[in-house]
Amino acid sequence: MTPRFSPVPAEPLTPVPVMPPRERILAAASDLFYRQGIRAVGVDAIAETAGTNKMTLYRHFESKDVLVAEYLRRLAGKSEVFWAHIQREHPDSPRKQLGSWLEAAGRDANDPQGRGCALANAAVELAEKDHPARRVIEEHKRASRDRLAKLCADAGLKQPEMLADELFLLLEGARVCAQSIGADSPCCRFVRMGEAIIASHEK
Amino acid sequence: MTPRFSPVPAEPLTPVPVMPPRERILAAASDLFYRQGIRAVGVDAIAETAGTNKMTLYRHFESKDVLVAEYLRRLAGKSEVFWAHIQREHPDSPRKQLGSWLEAAGRDANDPQGRGCALANAAVELAEKDHPARRVIEEHKRASRDRLAKLCADAGLKQPEMLADELFLLLEGARVCAQSIGADSPCCRFVRMGEAIIASHEK
DNA sequence: TTGATTTGGTACCGATCGGTAACATATAGG
DNA sequence: CCTATATGTTACCGATCGGTACCAAATCAA
CATH class of the missing domain: 1.10.357.10 (Tetracycline Repressor, domain 2)
Incomplete structure (x- = not known):
């Protein structure tokens, strides 16, 4: 079922300026590290939870x-x-x-x-x-x-x-x-x- | 420099009956887990420290x-x-x-x-x-x-x-x-x- | 000596690890 | 509008993860 019309541009879930990626990454890391343990959490999981990707993570933090x-x-x-x-x-x-x-x-x-x-x-x-x-x-x-x-x-x-x-x-x-x-x-x-x-x- | 004579059979380092593999594995795991942390130590390292291999480890313990x-x-x-x-x-x-x-x-x-x-x-x-x-x-x-x-x-x-x-x-x-x-x-x-x-x- | 059990060795599995290259897209400032 | 910068996407790297298949060697009981 292919879309017949170009989709209505999806509105951002949060209309107000969202937290910058660095803060989102830190927030995601905080939550995951604390609840699951530091060694138990991979950088992929952090990036995904933060709604971004590994590349951006490594642009803000030189290592895990x-x-x-x-x-x-x-x-x-x-x-x-x-x-x-x-x-x-x-x-x-x-x-x-x-x-x-x-x-x-x-x-x-x-x-x-x-x-x-x-x-x-x-x-x-x-x-x-x-x-x-x-x-x-x-x-x-x-x-x-x-x-x-x-x-x-x-x-x-x-x-x-x-x-x-x-x-x-x-x-x-x-x-x-x-x-x-x-x-x-x-x-x-x-x-x-x-x-x-x-x-x-x-x- | 290839050996010209067949090597003298190496004597075991401990002539007395050595600890059975299960005990060696447990001893190695104890040392490594405690000093480095459980998640930081892989089963390969344990087997090697115990002087055995991963197969024998998994014959005695169904999982890490x-x-x-x-x-x-x-x-x-x-x-x-x-x-x-x-x-x-x-x-x-x-x-x-x-x-x-x-x-x-x-x-x-x-x-x-x-x-x-x-x-x-x-x-x-x-x-x-x-x-x-x-x-x-x-x-x-x-x-x-x-x-x-x-x-x-x-x-x-x-x-x-x-x-x-x-x-x-x-x-x-x-x-x-x-x-x-x-x-x-x-x-x-x-x-x-x-x-x-x-x-x-x-x- | 035979036969069964226990080890060792090696190679392999799919998954995940931390980390990077390259390129497309979006955003913002001038 | 143009350009610089920040972000997203994808694919990839070598290494290691926990776990297994397979077979040879050693050990041990009968």
């Missing part, structure tokens, strides 16, 4: 590895935004900031769709210690832990460095635990544990 | 996925042996058993060659929720946490269930943190943190 690094860098950036947010939320109460952090972390660790921390997962998947992503991962993790330590100190809690380490590892553990044990796992009690640990550092 | 599952099952078995060990070490002092656990966990989390918990890493790498390895992982993690809870209860500590969750997540966190942050990371202080948390549950 630097795409991975950029994917993680963006996530680290969102984390910065989050820290700024809780600071703006309670400008003069480090204690409440810590509460916000704990609550958000708990939400994050208990997200049924979640697959833990993308940065930590990447560190597990990318064993090569010279992978371009590793710098991003280490810097982000170190910065997160240090921010937390500053918060604990500002909140006037006892042994703030140790408290920060405890809370940091508790969260890292909860996020990886959510992937190994499914439902009804220790990470369901994350917030309560965090509160108990904080309480044990009260003066 | 069941080889992975068996690799993890063995590790879970070694964990059972460890629990039996610390129980035999201090038969009538749950408190000392907990001390042994903490010390061993600390050694494990701070091993510079280590790459964290192989079971947890596998959970991160194998996102497919119907992968044969996932049952092994979940059962092992759940059993570990429950053993720890029993130990905390027997040791007569306050809120043993919560304490077990805290220590469990602390260890999970330390092992994943060792991979993301390199040296000088919170997991260096793992044992001290564990002791502090235990102390906060003292009656």
Whole structure:
């Protein structure tokens, strides 16, 4: 059944200017890398999901590895935004900031769709210690832990460095635990544990 | 330079009966999977490392996925042996058993060659929720946490269930943190943190 | 010694991997 | 309008992936 008339020019699905290819690729990569794992996702799949092709992908990212690094860098950036947010939320109460952090972390660790921390997962998947992503991962993790330590100190809690380490590892553990044990796992009690640990550092 | 004489028959490198192929394959897979990651290692590499070939590998394991599952099952078995060990070490002092656990966990989390918990890493790498390895992982993690809870209860500590969750997540966190942050990371202080948390549950 | 079972070796399968060449098309700026 | 730049399309590269067919050599039990 061949068309007898020239087809009506199809209107673009989104009349507003669509995201530029680079952003679409990054968005597609974010989704696929996080949900399926970095090594499990090929560049073809990313290009297709982004509604483009492999050539355009390689015009914007010189290799899959630097795409991975950029994917993680963006996530680290969102984390910065989050820290700024809780600071703006309670400008003069480090204690409440810590509460916000704990609550958000708990939400994050208990997200049924979640697959833990993308940065930590990447560190597990990318064993090569010279992978371009590793710098991003280490810097982000170190910065997160240090921010937390500053918060604990500002909140006037006892042994703030140790408290920060405890809370940091508790969260890292909860996020990886959510992937190994499914439902009804220790990470369901994350917030309560965090509160108990904080309480044990009260003066 | 062609050989002028027929070569002396090479003696086997190990005169004693060598490990059977199945064990060699499992040993090779353990080493490679743990150090490089499961998805990063192909069956060819495993067979070659095991000093055999792909055909023999597939005669003993119907697929790479069941080889992975068996690799993890063995590790879970070694964990059972460890629990039996610390129980035999201090038969009538749950408190000392907990001390042994903490010390061993600390050694494990701070091993510079280590790459964290192989079971947890596998959970991160194998996102497919119907992968044969996932049952092994979940059962092992759940059993570990429950053993720890029993130990905390027997040791007569306050809120043993919560304490077990805290220590469990602390260890999970330390092992994943060792991979993301390199040296000088919170997991260096793992044992001290564990002791502090235990102390906060003292009656 | 015979016969059955277990290995090793090699070549191969289709699929996919990361990455590129070449060319056509669209878009935008002057 | 012309030109430069960004994007789309297609086909391809060599390498590797997980998995198998086939046969020879070794091993072992009877």
